[in-house]
Amino acid sequence: MTSWGYSISRPRSIDIDRNDMSYSKELLREYPELQTCIACGNCTAACTAANFTSFSLRKVHTLVRRGEYQGMAEELEKCMLCGKCRLACPRGINTRQIVLTIKKHLANRSR
Amino acid sequence: MKISWKEYQKDIADDHYYYARSCIRQNFFPGSEAAFLHILGNDLGRDILDDARHTSCTGIGYHSDIVPLDTIMTVVARQFALMTEAGYENFVSSCITSFGIYSEALEMWHEFPEQEEKAHEYLYKATGREFKKPKNLAHTSDIIFHHRHQIAAQAKHKLINVQTGEPLKVVDHIGCHYAKIFPKVGVGGSEFPYVLSGMVEAWGGECIDYPERRHCCGFGFRNYLVQANRGCPVANSKKKLESMAPYKPDFIVANCPGCTMFLDRWQYAISEMEGTLYGQDGHGIPVLTYEEMAGLVLGYDPWDLGMQLHQVAVEPLLDKMGIEYDPGAKYLGKNGKFIGKPEDSLIGCYTK
Ligand code: SF4
Ligand code: SF4
Ligand code: SF4
Numbered sequence: 001m002t003s004w005g006y007s008i009s010r011p012r013s014i015d016i017d018r019n020d021m022s023y024s025k026e027l028l029r030e031y032p033e034l035q036t037c038i039a040c041g042n043c044t045a046a047c048t049a050a051n052f053t054s055f056s057l058r059k060v061h062t063l064v065r066r067g068e069y070q071g072m073a074e075e076l077e078k079c080m081l082c083g084k085c086r087l088a089c090p091r092g093i094n095t096r097q098i099v100l101t102i103k104k105h106l107a108n109r110s111r
Numbered sequence: 112m113k114i115s116w117k118e119y120q121k122d123i124a125d126d127h128y129y130y131a132r133s134c135i136r137q138n139f140f141p142g143s144e145a146a147f148l149h150i151l152g153n154d155l156g157r158d159i160l161d162d163a164r165h166t167s168c169t170g171i172g173y174h175s176d177i178v179p180l181d182t183i184m185t186v187v188a189r190q191f192a193l194m195t196e197a198g199y200e201n202f203v204s205s206c207i208t209s210f211g212i213y214s215e216a217l218e219m220w221h222e223f224p225e226q227e228e229k230a231h232e233y234l235y236k237a238t239g240r241e242f243k244k245p246k247n248l249a250h251t252s253d254i255i256f257h258h259r260h261q262i263a264a265q266a267k268h269k270l271i272n273v274q275t276g277e278p279l280k281v282v283d284h285i286g287c288h289y290a291k292i293f294p295k296v297g298v299g300g301s302e303f304p305y306v307l308s309g310m311v312e313a314w315g316g317e318c319i320d321y322p323e324r325r326h327c328c329g330f331g332f333r334n335y336l337v338q339a340n341r342g343c344p345v346a347n348s349k350k351k352l353e354s355m356a357p358y359k360p361d362f363i364v365a366n367c368p369g370c371t372m373f374l375d376r377w378q379y380a381i382s383e384m385e386g387t388l389y390g391q392d393g394h395g396i397p398v399l400t401y402e403e404m405a406g407l408v409l410g411y412d413p414w415d416l417g418m419q420l421h422q423v424a425v426e427p428l429l430d431k432m433g434i435e436y437d438p439g440a441k442y443l444g445k446n447g448k449f450i451g452k453p454e455d456s457l458i459g460c461y462t463k
Contacts, residue, residue, distance in 0.1 A: 002383060008349060009342035 019067030023105055027064065031098055034061065036091045043095050046088035049078045057085055057095060064102055073106040119300045123257040124247040128159040129199035131190055133206030134167035136368040136400075142417020143402040144205055147251055150402065154265060154409055155258050160197055165190050168209035174332040181233065184226065187216040188234040192242035202245035203254055207367035210250040211288030214296050217244060248296070250289060252366050252401045256298055256306045259313040267410030270316030272361070273433035278317040279361040282396070283307035284351075284374065286367030287327050301325070307364050307401060314408050323354035329377075330369030348377040352396070356389040362397040362428050364404050374398045379422040382457040395423035395458045407434060414440055419450075423458060 028035055044056045055078040064072055076099055085095040128151070132144055151157045169186050172178035190213075194202055204210040220227035234240055255262070270279045285304040290297025299305030304325070308318040329347025334340060351374070355363075365371040375398035381387050382395070390396040398421065399407075406416045413434065418425045419441045429436055444450045 004341075004380070004384065005338040006341040006345075008381065008384060009346040011346060011350060 014063075014066050014068060016066060020069075021067045023069065023109065024065050024067050027098075027101065027105065030101060031094070033091070033093050034065070034098060037061070037093060038091065040090060042088040042090060043085035046084045047079075048082055048084060049080055053078050055079070057099065061095075061098055061102065064106075069106060069109065073103065076103050076106075118295075119298070119303055119305070121249075121253065121296065121298050122247060123249050123253045124201035125257070126157050126201075127199060128157065128201050128203040128249075128254065129194040129197060129245075130159050130161050131165055131168070131202065131204045131206075131209060132161070133204075133209060133368055135171070135208075135372075136206060139368055139372045140400050140403070140417060140420065142415065142420070143400040146402040146406045146411065146416050147205065147255075149411075150262070150405055150409065151254065155261055157258075159203070160199060162193055162197060165193050168204075168206070168212045170206075170208040170212040171332050173212065174208070175336055176333070181229065183212065184216055184219075184230045185233040185237065187213060188230040188242050189238060189240060191244060192234060192238070192240035194245060195241070195243045200243075200246040202248050203251055204248070205251045207250065207286045207288045208369070210248075210296075211292050213248055214293050217248065218293060220244070250306075250366070252289075252306050252310075253298060255401050255405050256309050259310045262310075262405055262408060263313045266314060266408045268408055268432050268434055270311060270314045270404075270408070270432070272431045274431065278315055279428075279431065280319055280359060281308075281311045281316045282319050282321065282355050282358075282360040282363040283311065283324075284328060284363060284365040284367075284370050286365065286370045289366050307366055310401060310404065311364065314404075319355065319358045319360055321355045321358050323351045326351050326354075328365075328367075328370040328373045330367070330373050344373065345377050345380060348373050349381055352378065352381070352389045355396070359391060360396055361431060362399055362425075364399050364401055366401065371398055371400050376422045379456060379458045386457065388458065390423070390427075392427070394427050397421065397423050397425045397428045399425070399428075407432060412436065414443075422453075 039058060039062060041058045044050050044058045047055065047057055049055045055075060060072055060075050079099050081096060081099065083096040089095055136144060148159060148161055151159045166186065169178045169183050173183045202213065204213055220230065234242065270281065272279055283304060285297065285306060290301040294300035297306065298309065311318050327347055328351065329344035331344060335344045363374055365374055378389060378395040388395055403416045403418060407413065413425060413429055413436050442450050442452045
């Protein structure tokens with residue numbers, strides 16, 4: 001077996017055609033208001049957890065909506081459910097509830 | 112905004128060329144440069160000077176931050192001085208990297224004339240030479256493109272599948288340094304790559320406009336110099352190969368030494384690492400230089416063109432084009448001596 005000294009890097013692009021969008025669609029059915037998100041990142045800026053870790057709520061809900069679920073449940077473990085993000089969101093999205101919903105569904109998925 | 116096709120054209124000199132070879136092509140595809148000189152000199156009757164005195168453009172060192180700007184500028188000045196001394200004004204570069212370097216030097220000297228002064232001074236102090244800037248700077252593929260209709264008129268084979276009568280499906284890859292640095296120096300700019308597809312069309316083939324057509328092959332320079340980093344370059348070629356495979360291309364024609372090498376050799380690496388083959392019937396997709404493509408059209412022997420040095424076997428393409436070749440002569444060098452045969456691999460050597 002040849003030793004190459006490297007392996008083929010996985011692409012970091014998101015291919016929506018190949019991703020399983022079923023949960024993403026379910027989430028938007030349950031919380032249509034998430035569609036009004038403008039990805040401003042205020043939720044992340046206001047977040048206490050994000051202040052101390054690399055956690056970004058904007059990144060998590062954006063990735064989940066694009067069908068990228070890997071590692072997201074673990075990421076959301078960093079959220080303390082304080083609700084500050086909800087106060088900061090200019091679109092009035094119930095971000096705290098969204099955290100809870102994503103957590104619940106992703107936990108079901110992995111079971 | 113009004114787009115005019117005139118902005119995507121390029122002036123290409125018709126005759127009297129000073130030829131600057133490529134350092135890496137002579138190793139990767141050694142038959143191509145000889146074929147270029149032969150096609151220009153013998154088939155097209157053009158005057159071209161192959162000068163043994165010029166050196167590498169040092170572009171790889173420059174792009175890897177080893178060769179400083181002042182040094183490469185002086186090297187470029189020396190190549191131009193050799194052209195000036197030989198009485199030529201049309202500079203033809205056989206490598207996309209060098210072409211990018213020469214274009215960059217000319218553009219820089221235009222924007223910052225004090226840099227050009229420096230280049231004159233450095234060169235004079237180092238060698239006592241003086242230079243004039245070329246009247247016309249072209250890449251070798253520009254020259255073949257310029258003569259594509261003359262070549263078509265002399266064609267022995269067309270880019271047509273002789274079994275089905277259908278045009279061959281061709282993927283073209285023009286390479287980043289051809290027109291992405293300075294779009295105005297490339298035929299069709301960077302958006303409408305036409306230098307290779309123009310040849311393909313003129314010789315009876317059909318170009319495939321696949322999604323990742325303009326994507327980089329991943330060659331870069333610093334990207335692959337360190338072995339541990341090569342996962343990124345190979346991933347780029349893989350992205351292109353995956354994107355073109357559904358269109359079932361008969362072959363790829365590439366503009367740049369690095370791209371031709373990568374698109375060819377990575378097919379072997381990917382086949383060994385992951386077992387994937389992107390061509391039809393258990394083969395890879397052959398990758399040709401534009402000189403090899405022109406050479407086949409003009410009826411050159413594929414082994415004289417150096418096509419036995421490809422990683423992906425070219426025989427399925429030769430069969431489609433109805434080109435006769437001697438399988439036994441594949442691994443015989445110019446002097447008839449056995450040059451060695453690659454180890455068997457998934458992508459394999461083609462045996463009938
Ligand atoms: S609820 Fe969670 S995501 Fe929102 S601010 Fe608090 S810790 Fe951050
Ligand atoms: S604050 Fe609201 S609108 Fe801004 S990114 Fe977060 S959820 Fe989206
Ligand atoms: S995709 Fe690449 S080339 Fe296009 S705008 Fe983005 S960075 Fe620039």
